[in-house]
Amino acid sequence: MGRVSDTRHEDRACSAALARAFGFLGKRWNGMILATLLEGPAGFAELRRAVGKVHDSVLSERLNELGSAGLVERVVAEGPPLAVSYRLTERGQALLPALRELTTWAEANLPE
Template sequence: MHDDLSPLCGRFLTAADLLGRRWTGVILRILLDGPRRFGELTEAIGTISERVLSERLKDLEAEGIIERHVDVGPPIRSEYRLTQKGQDFWKVIDELGKWAERWVELPPATGSAKGVAAKAARAAPRKRKTA
């Protein structure tokens, strides 16, 4: 089924801690589609608070996973994009997505969704502005 996973070590714990922070996976998933601005991320995620998004983006930048580019054009805009380290996260997100497709059943839109799934299920109608 699966051979042998590398032993539980500090590297893994660090990575798990990173992904173990709320919204990290979702932010990476969106940025894998291309650079996004602050507002676009807020809108795409739907239920994240700006406070936490800001915090998470700073964490990810500090980790060297994303880069922030300020576009000093007439309308000032900032843009977040993945570094190579971030791009390399692709497979993790991809496998997570595949697992979700296989195993997560989408609860009916109406009715009381509970627990873990509840918040997520209510979240984010996908809206993409064409840049």
């Protein structure tokens, strides 16, 4: 009979930080909103057009979530007319290298 190996395998687990990142950035629309804002500040209507078929209430909810996470800030320019735009914070801008790499990978590896 063959000898039974006593080799123990460690349980594998995804990094908790990576799981949080994908849970947050993978939430529908969040990544696309951030990617749009990488090009510079944008108003609500411009974001809605850039992102696609997102309802106003959902876009508003996502912008609030991104703001609460410290990635996006709402900027109000006193008017008249009053103008509201959204821009990435320094924390949001820190995502730029990762989003660029992810975009490059997706272009090369994911079919349309």
